[in-house]
Amino acid sequence: MIGDVFEKEPHVFWQETVPAGTFETSPPDGHRIFFPALLPDGDQLALPIRELADGQSALASLIVNQASFEVVDRLAAALAGLARPFSPDVVVGLPTLGLTLAAPAARNLGHSRFVALSTSRKFWYRDELSVPLRSITSPDQTKRLYLDPRMLPLLKGRRVLLVDDVLSSGTSILAGLRLLKLCGIEPVAIGAAMLQTMRWKEALEQEESGLPERVIGVFRTPKLIRHPGGGWQPEA
Numbered sequence: 001m002i003g004d005v006f007e008k009e010p011h012v013f014w015q016e017t018v019p020a021g022t023f024e025t026s027p028p029d030g031h032r033i034f035f036p037a038l039l040p041d042g043d044q045l046a047l048p049i050r051e052l053a054d055g056q057s058a059l060a061s062l063i064v065n066q067a068s069f070e071v072v073d074r075l076a077a078a079l080a081g082l083a084r085p086f087s088p089d090v091v092v093g094l095p096t097l098g099l100t101l102a103a104p105a106a107r108n109l110g111h112s113r114f115v116a117l118s119t120s121r122k123f124w125y126r127d128e129l130s131v132p133l134r135s136i137t138s139p140d141q142t143k144r145l146y147l148d149p150r151m152l153p154l155l156k157g158r159r160v161l162l163v164d165d166v167l168s169s170g171t172s173i174l175a176g177l178r179l180l181k182l183c184g185i186e187p188v189a190i191g192a193a194m195l196q197t198m199r200w201k202e203a204l205e206q207e208e209s210g211l212p213e214r215v216i217g218v219f220r221t222p223k224l225i226r227h228p229g230g231g232w233q234p235e236a
Contacts, residue, residue, distance in 0.1 A: 006033045006046060014067035017043045017074060030231025035060035037194070037219040040078050045071065047194075049224060049232055058232050060221040062194045064165045065100045075193045075218050076101055079163070080108035082216040086189040088161035090154055094176045095119050095145070098164035101193055105163055115151045117176060119143040124150075129182060133175040145175045147183060155185050162187040167217065168196040170203030177207065188214065195220045 006013060013034070023036035023044050034046040037060065047060035064072060079101065091114040093102025099116050106114035118125075119133060125146045133145040162176050173190060180187060190204075195217035204211040222234035 006048065010048065011066075013046060013048050014062065014064075014071055016068065017045050017071060019043060026233075027231065029229025030227025030233045031224065032231045035221060035224065035232070037062075037221055039074070039219055040081070045219070047221065056226050057235075058224040059168075059196060060194075060224070062166055064097050064193060072100060073104055076104035077108050078218045079105045079191050079193065079216070082218070083109065083161050083189055083191055086161065086214075086216075087159055088188060089158040090115060091161045091163055092117060092155070092176070092180070092187070094162070094164040094172055097166070098172075098192075101165050102163040105161075105191065109161075113154075115147075115154055117179065118146045118148065121146055122148070124148075129179070131175050131179045131182070134171055145179050147179055152183060155180070155183065158185075160185055160187040161189050161191055163191045165192060166194045166196050167192045167200040167215065170200035173200065174203060174207055177211075190215045191217070193218045197221070197223045 017039060020042035023046065025036060031049060033049065035049055036044040037047050038044060047062055049058050050061045051058045088109060091102050091106035091109065091111060093099040093114055093116050095116070095118055102114050121144065126149055129149055130144045130146045133143045160180065162173065162180065164173050164176070167173055177187065201212045204215070224232035225235045227233040
């Protein structure tokens, strides 16, 4: 069975998409090993389920730099398609995993390059062009997010698309937004492969009214709770 393969060989997650209807979307006993994400064209991508500390809730996971090139290319092409109505001139990627998606998304938009933000401080970086950064997947680590000052001419007066791999709590994307704001830049759109639950929406709305309306995502995944049958089901 497909679930058995993922359980015994977890490295095969994120390696291929499958046609619409391959995976059950509402199995009678809940989702066990994986959650089937629905792509814009109807195809599905199996995402591993990560149980949270409370033992009663879980999230579907995407680690995009462990995905196959085929899957990354599909996600990047889909994101670029969603971004085109915003007419971005330049793509800015958030470290670390957002960079994996930002580069091919920029290529799909016909751009010759993209701008990578960084958590590694080079000696010519300036502290005033940095903000604190904390990731939901590494809550005990606080870093700083930097923009290479030499990249400012690429961004000033341009229509910017800010890209991360996943929007979950909104913490990482807010750091990127605040850093760009320090530089006088307001992105026309915010893009991600996965919109994980809707927690990010409140955080962005508190930051700036209407900001969530600029968010685009290739697919959405819900918070999962224990199903009476032993698996996981989307929270109502």
